Amino acid sequence: xxxxxxxxxxxxxxxxxxxxILRPFGLIVSIGVQQDPLPxxxxxxxxxxxxxxxxRCPVRGVxxxxxxxxxxxxxxxxxxxxxxxxxxxxxxxxxxxxxxEVGKIAFQLGD
Numbered sequence: 001x002x003x004x005x006x007x008x009x010x011x012x013x014x015x016x017x018x019x020x021i022l023r024p025f026g027l028i029v030s031i032g033v034q035q036d037p038l039p040x041x042x043x044x045x046x047x048x049x050x051x052x053x054x055x056r057c058p059v060r061g062v063x064x065x066x067x068x069x070x071x072x073x074x075x076x077x078x079x080x081x082x083x084x085x086x087x088x089x090x091x092x093x094x095x096x097x098x099x100x101e102v103g104k105i106a107f108q109l110g111d
Contacts, residue, residue, distance in 0.1 A: 023048075029054075083107075
């Protein structure tokens with residue numbers, strides 16, 4: 001299964017070859033609005049008998065389980081999530097995120 005859940009250009013075929021390692025009858029899931037051309041063709045998907053699913057993340061349906069899991073593994077995410085104070089640096093943060101220079105960014109609002 002390949003799951004994509006951010007708004008950037010799809011990376012199904014970037015350095016780790018996610019599309020190419022999908023087994024027959026595999027699944028590609030894209031959460032969010034897909035605006036860019038897909039980096040694979042219909043015949044390629046047909047040849048692997050893949051299932052593709054696009055749509056919104058059912059946040060209300062998965063929130064409690066996701067929060068429970070997050071609380072269990074929060075110590076392991078320290079290096080993955082960067083906390084930025086205030087929104088004044090948001091344009092720079094998104095620029096770095098888009099270039100892949102930072103991972104997940106959380107903005108701390110207020111004191």
